[in-house]
Amino acid sequence: MSKTIRKVGIVGIGNVGKAAASAILHENIADELYLSDIDSERAKGEAYDFADSIEVTPSRTRVFDVPLEGLAVCDVILVAVTERSQMISSSRLELLKGTAAIAYDIVPRLRQAGFKGIYVIATNPCDIISYLFYKLSGLPKERVIGTGTALDSMRLRRQISNLIGGIDPRSISAYMLGEHGDSQFAAWSQVRIGGQSLDEFEAESTELTALNRDEVEEAARHFGWEIHKRKGNTQFGIGNQLATFAKNILNDARNITPASVVLEGEYGQNDLSIGVPIVLGRNGVEKILHFHLTDKEKQAFDASAELIKGYIQKTLDDHQEETVEK
Numbered sequence: 001m002s003k004t005i006r007k008v009g010i011v012g013i014g015n016v017g018k019a020a021a022s023a024i025l026h027e028n029i030a031d032e033l034y035l036s037d038i039d040s041e042r043a044k045g046e047a048y049d050f051a052d053s054i055e056v057t058p059s060r061t062r063v064f065d066v067p068l069e070g071l072a073v074c075d076v077i078l079v080a081v082t083e084r085s086q087m088i089s090s091s092r093l094e095l096l097k098g099t100a101a102i103a104y105d106i107v108p109r110l111r112q113a114g115f116k117g118i119y120v121i122a123t124n125p126c127d128i129i130s131y132l133f134y135k136l137s138g139l140p141k142e143r144v145i146g147t148g149t150a151l152d153s154m155r156l157r158r159q160i161s162n163l164i165g166g167i168d169p170r171s172i173s174a175y176m177l178g179e180h181g182d183s184q185f186a187a188w189s190q191v192r193i194g195g196q197s198l199d200e201f202e203a204e205s206t207e208l209t210a211l212n213r214d215e216v217e218e219a220a221r222h223f224g225w226e227i228h229k230r231k232g233n234t235q236f237g238i239g240n241q242l243a244t245f246a247k248n249i250l251n252d253a254r255n256i257t258p259a260s261v262v263l264e265g266e267y268g269q270n271d272l273s274i275g276v277p278i279v280l281g282r283n284g285v286e287k288i289l290h291f292h293l294t295d296k297e298k299q300a301f302d303a304s305a306e307l308i309k310g311y312i313q314k315t316l317d318d319h320q321e322e323t324v325e326k
Contacts, residue, residue: 006250009034009071010242011106012081013043016122019239020078020246021063025050028059029247034066034074038081068106072113076249078242079121079133081106093125093181093311100315103129107136118284120245121146122238126180127260127308128315130273134262142285146260147241148275149184152176153258154237156186156220160193163211164201167193175258175291176220177275178304184275185300186217190291245280252282261285267298269305272312 008030010017017037024030033050037043047065054061064070071077081102082095102123119137121144123129130146137144153176157169173192178184191198202210227234248255259278263269266288267276279287293301 005032006030007032007034007074007076008246008250009036009066009074009077011036011068011071011077011079012123013037013039013046014080014082015233015235016082016239016242017078017080018046019235020080020242021046021050021239023240023243024246025053025059025061025063026057027243027247028057028061029243029250030061033061033063034071035063036066036068036071040065040067068109069113072110072115074115075117076246077110077115077117077119078246079119079123079129080239080242081123093128095124096128096311096315097318099123099125099129100132100319103132103136104319107133111137118143118249119145120242120249121260122242124180125311127273127275128311130260131262131308131312132315134273140284141262141264142283144262144273145245145278145280145284146180146273146275147238147245148180148260148273149176149178149258150245150275151224151237151241152180152184152220152275154241155223156216159216159219160191160198160211163216164193164205164208175277176217177258177277177291177297178301179308180260180275182221183300183304183307184221185297185304186213186220187291187293187297188213189294189297248280249282249284254279254281254286256280256289259285261288263288266290267293267301267305269302272305272308274301274305274308 013035035043043065047063050063121130126146134144156174157172161169171194175187176184177187193201224234258275260273260275262273277289278285
């Protein structure tokens, strides 16, 4: 009997990488899990520690620590690397110089090693780093995916749920779109409560007051920073998102999620990665969904896209200058 072995790799075994690994093991998402970190002894120690936990979980996942090139055998590589400096504000863009340098180092090495699978990227700033992975990897755009505004959209749904009587967030369809950062926005025209538009729901809810949409959007936009400034990092939310992306790819779930993906004309934009709704399945991005945004939402989307493009161009220019100097 032939058996397909599901192989997932994680590069960067810090707080986010460990949270993703834990979720993969406890949900039995992969048959083999490969851990790689610039600190190889830390990766080995985490692999040993995770191996100790297997017997008391439903998982039979085998865990290995490998050098970076050892990840090339994986179906999916989850990217959780970060640079060492600490964020001093809510803007993820301040991390770009350090994380771009990491991308320029690891992606060509994995390409040379023959990686042909799918990248799922959580490293910030997610949209710019996802685009760099696409340009450097040689992979089709469908196989390079950033987690983008997936977690932000969960936060939006939870905020809405709290204010409309505790309806299960899983019964709410709501999306943050654009940059995974300060320029993201809530697509209020697309919000549905069990299939009913938010406007209709509010009109029929005599016991509830209308949402203050600006406050709800702002809370969703900056909730990650509220966590970061209290504990110094975010890990479990984004770690579980990474694991969920891997699960939905391996299971060909074809679920709809926002993600940072490369656009080629969709939403009137080209040559950047940005958060939009996609169908996620075995081939990565199976389809990009096109929402009919209001004029205000389209303006917000275009402004976010232009911000991302500016940072992409600056990153490419800076790298070219550094290459010339060497």
